[in-house]
Amino acid sequence: MEWTLLAQGGLNGVMLGLNYALIALGLTLIFGIMGIVNFAHGEMYMLGGYVAYYLFGLFGLNFFATLAAAAVIIGALGVLLETFIFRPLTIRPKIELTSLIAAVGLAWVFQMLAVIMFGELDRKVPSAFSGIINMSGVVITVERLAAILIGILMVVILNLFLLRTKTGRAIRAVAQDKEAAALQGVDVSRISALSFGIGCGLAAAAGALVAPIFVINPSLGNEVILKAFLVVILGGMGSVPGAMLGGLVLGFIESFGCLFFTVPTVMVLTFILIIVILIVRPEGLLGHD
Amino acid sequence: MTENRLSSYVPYMVILLLLAAIPLITQEPYVFHILCLIGINIVFACSLNAILNIGELNLAQAAFMGIGAYASTLLVTRLGLNFWLAMPAAALVATVFSLLIGLLTLRFRDAYFLLFTFLFAELVRILLSNFWIGLFGGIPGLTNIPKPRIDLGGSLVVTFDSKIAFYYLILLLTVFTVVVLRRIDGSRIGMIFKAISLSESLAESIGISTMKFKILGCAVGCFFAGVAGSMYAHFVGIITPSDFSIHAVLAPIAYVVVGGMGSVFGPVLGTAFLMVLSHFFLRQFGFYELLIYGIIIVLIIRFMPEGLISVPRVISDWWDSNGWKTGKVKGHESAGS
Numbered sequence: 126m127e128w129t130l131l132a133q134g135g136l137n138g139v140m141l142g143l144n145y146a147l148i149a150l151g152l153t154l155i156f157g158i159m160g161i162v163n164f165a166h167g168e169m170y171m172l173g174g175y176v177a178y179y180l181f182g183l184f185g186l187n188f189f190a191t192l193a194a195a196a197v198i199i200g201a202l203g204v205l206l207e208t209f210i211f212r213p214l215t216i217r218p219k220i221e222l223t224s225l226i227a228a229v230g231l232a233w234v235f236q237m238l239a240v241i242m243f244g245e246l247d248r249k250v251p252s253a254f255s256g257i258i259n260m261s262g263v264v265i266t267v268e269r270l271a272a273i274l275i276g277i278l279m280v281v282i283l284n285l286f287l288l289r290t291k292t293g294r295a296i297r298a299v300a301q302d303k304e305a306a307a308l309q310g311v312d313v314s315r316i317s318a319l320s321f322g323i324g325c326g327l328a329a330a331a332g333a334l335v336a337p338i339f340v341i342n343p344s345l346g347n348e349v350i351l352k353a354f355l356v357v358i359l360g361g362m363g364s365v366p367g368a369m370l371g372g373l374v375l376g377f378i379e380s381f382g383c384l385f386f387t388v389p390t391v392m393v394l395t396f397i398l399i400i401v402i403l404i405v406r407p408e409g410l411l412g413h414d
Numbered sequence: 415m416t417e418n419r420l421s422s423y424v425p426y427m428v429i430l431l432l433l434a435a436i437p438l439i440t441q442e443p444y445v446f447h448i449l450c451l452i453g454i455n456i457v458f459a460c461s462l463n464a465i466l467n468i469g470e471l472n473l474a475q476a477a478f479m480g481i482g483a484y485a486s487t488l489l490v491t492r493l494g495l496n497f498w499l500a501m502p503a504a505a506l507v508a509t510v511f512s513l514l515i516g517l518l519t520l521r522f523r524d525a526y527f528l529l530f531t532f533l534f535a536e537l538v539r540i541l542l543s544n545f546w547i548g549l550f551g552g553i554p555g556l557t558n559i560p561k562p563r564i565d566l567g568g569s570l571v572v573t574f575d576s577k578i579a580f581y582y583l584i585l586l587l588t589v590f591t592v593v594v595l596r597r598i599d600g601s602r603i604g605m606i607f608k609a610i611s612l613s614e615s616l617a618e619s620i621g622i623s624t625m626k627f628k629i630l631g632c633a634v635g636c637f638f639a640g641v642a643g644s645m646y647a648h649f650v651g652i653i654t655p656s657d658f659s660i661h662a663v664l665a666p667i668a669y670v671v672v673g674g675m676g677s678v679f680g681p682v683l684g685t686a687f688l689m690v691l692s693h694f695f696l697r698q699f700g701f702y703e704l705l706i707y708g709i710i711i712v713l714i715i716r717f718m719p720e721g722l723i724s725v726p727r728v729i730s731d732w733w734d735s736n737g738w739k740t741g742k743v744k745g746h747e748s749a750g751s
Contacts, residue, residue, distance in 0.1 A: 230711030
């Protein structure tokens with residue numbers, strides 16, 4: 126095996142992995158705070174892709190402004206969903222089950238709305254960056270390199286926000302213990318809505334970020350939520366570092382796996398790995414119980 | 415006491431007789447085709463509900479139906495078993511898979527069952543589409559699945575070729591499913607399931623082994639998913655992996671939620687209501703039909719979590735608290751209505 130092929134696989138793995146990590150981060154954040162598995166999370170990613178298609182592709186807005194717009198618009202949608210649909214469910218019994226079913230319904234609604242509004246066909250978003258970098262045989266498009274760098278930047282900003290700001294501390298406090306946080310004066314419902322918005326915004330930004338690299342279509346969310354679930358089990362449910370590590374692990378598995386096996390075989394192997402993890406280390410690679 | 419219990423069965427008997435008498439009114443094959451699909455979906459929705467009863471959503475429920483369908487088909491076509499043995503055997507195959515998944519994931523809280531079943535649904539679809547194509551038929555699936563038949567010896571053979579004959583078979587199996595699940599629901603085990611779904615910690619604190627009962631509840635649900643799969647395979651005659659993908663579980667979730675989660679008759683009502691609506695009125699709406707299902711799920715969960723089955727009770731509660739008072743004040747005015 127040539128080293129260039131391995132390096133190439135590694136770079137693709139990092140790009141895929143960062144993308145998975147960004148999606149799973151939002152999912153795990155929402156789960157950690159509210160105990161809600163947001164099944165509609167993949168749809169937020171898909172909608173982010175369409176924001177990029179319209180703002181960047183059709184109206185020619187700056188790419189970075191498009192990413193911010195995707196995060197803000199879909200983040201606001203997340204806040205609305207939390208306020209009007211999920212929060213009223215929390216005062217009733219069986220919140221995990223009812224919120225999940227509501228999320229399944231929402232995923233379906235957004236998917237069908239996207240089919241009706243944008244059509245079923247694949248859409249291509251134009252490239253934001255052109256050019257190819259050739260490092261002694263390892264070829265990467267500037268576009269993919271930019272996606273890696275912006276992805277890293279987004280993960281760093283999120284971590285700084287969670288670890289260094291007052292609001293970030295409040296989010297972590299609510300994730301640890303709702304009542305204790307409320308006793309310390311944290312407005313739990315405001316933090317819940319905010320976290321839901323941040324989670325959805327992250328997924329949308331991730332979707333917009335890679336929209337020029339892949340194609341977008343209304344059923345994109347199905348594929349994405351599957352990957353996010355894999356990452357979350359790999360990394361541990363509710364663990365932010367776990368989601369980042371899990372994302373990278375999955376990215377590498379897919380990228381290198383596809384050099385040796387067919388796509389279905391890679392999927393089966395990933396699945397076997399998940400079973401092994403559930404048996405040997407059920408709290409995930411970095412989860413804590 | 416016994417007389418009282420007998421009389422409580424009368425409404426069900428009347429409904430059953432009416433259902434059995436439908437062929438007297440119409441013999442249109444399309445009507446019976448839809449009625450058969452409704453029956454299969456009722457069994458499936460009940461199986462989904464059986465797992466919701468332990469507080470879990472099985473996103474692989476359609477995959478278990480698929481396991482039942484493929485197992486039943488292969489047992490009949492490859493091993494030459496007859497349908498009457500293949501169906502329970504296929505349901506047991508689905509149950510064995512559910513036990514494995516239950517043992518693996520129901521040890522944990524934190525939605526691991528949900529996450530894993532979603533992955534399992536995708537895995538089953540991939541395995542059936544891409545591996546052992548000689549056996550599973552790949553993406554086109556399996557065709558020419560024989561209809562059930564009863565050999566009475568000699569030349570006396572009853573085949574279920576006509577839709578009406580199949581309708582009675584499905585009616586019988588649907589009633590069987592509902593009766594069994596109703597018996598479980600009313601038993602001590604059913605009460606334990608309810609306790610677990612309301613609060614797992616509380617159930618554990620009074621000495622219930624929640625994991626054991628959750629695995630049991632999951633196995634019961636998947637058994638009937640297997641039954642539904644076997645019926646589906648032999649009724650439709652063609653099965654493909656995409657029939658049992660993750661999408662196939664979305665409409666049944668709507669049936670259960672609309673009818674009412676938790677009760678046994680809720681899913682029956684919801685399936686019949688939505689499927690009749692869908693097949694006879696909403697067909698021409700295309701994607702809007704699916705959109706409407708999604709919106710209905712969200713609205714019902716948000717505003718009427720107990721579903722349609724709770725409507726009479728909600729109305730009578732409202733009447734007790736408001737109507738009676740108004741009746742007292744306004745006298746004969748409200749008595750008329």
